[in-house]
């Protein structure tokens with residue numbers, strides 16, 4: 362796919378720029394927010410592999426001038442927000458303590474490479490991984506751990522900009538954070554815009570509360586983890602979706618349906634047909650079921666992804 366060859370200014374926000382690949386209907390293409398002010402620069406999230414990260418840095422060069430990036434923020438531990446960290450040598454890498462602790466449970470780039478290349482292609486998961494993740498070069502990615510972790514809230518400055526980080530996880534994942542710069546908020550993956558979201562930690566109530574916190578900031582610009590930039594109304598619309606998903610899953614759980622049966626029942630009813638990647642609803646349904654059952658730990662990423670793949674190729 363064509364990667365953006367320049368950063369896009371965030372309207373009305375001096376010094377804020379987006380590297381926003383077209384992530385619609387795809388896994389792994391996350392938005393990255395650049396903050397350039399005075400003699401300093403920072404970036405919120407790094408792309409999924411070395412090639413993407415190098416393309417982003419080249420796109421940022423005209424805005425960066427002779428500045429170097431002093432701070433990298435990771436909104437959560439997933440590789441599509443962290444695997445490019447190593448291309449910012451010397452930068453402080455900031456994440457929540459919970460996200461940092463969780464890194465050791467995430468697949469490393471090497472493990473992702475092996476998963477994509479070595480999973481049996483005749484299984485649904487093997488086929489799905491090849492189709493959706495085969496485009497990334499995980500051999501050019503590297504795991505680079507945070508150098509500064511926090512719980513709750515952390516603030517730092519970039520030139521004359523104050524950046525506030527608010528911990529909102531576990532929600533999409535362990536230790537999610539949202540980043541606020543004035544009236545611009547970068548939500549990380551508690552908000553996917555235009556596709557059904559996958560969530561790995563939950564329950565949905567936590568994701569709803571994270572989005573409500575962002576709305577409480579009264580943002581003018583909302584930058585989702587994936588999908589086009591929007592505003593307060595765009596996030597409000599997504600909250601209606603999240604509450605509807607939460608209610609519809611609970612109703613089917615209480616009616617005694619299995620997660621797979623609930624998914625079949627929902628998708629037969631043309632459930633949000635304008636959103637892409639409906640198989641991710643299988644992930645969210647299975648995850649929410651485990652919370653509704655009171656399971657002590659949520660199902661693993663590969664278990665959830667395998668159920669989504671089984672739904673796609675049924």
Ligand SMILES: [Zn+2]
Nearest residue numbers: 391441550586
């Ligand atoms: Zn993501």
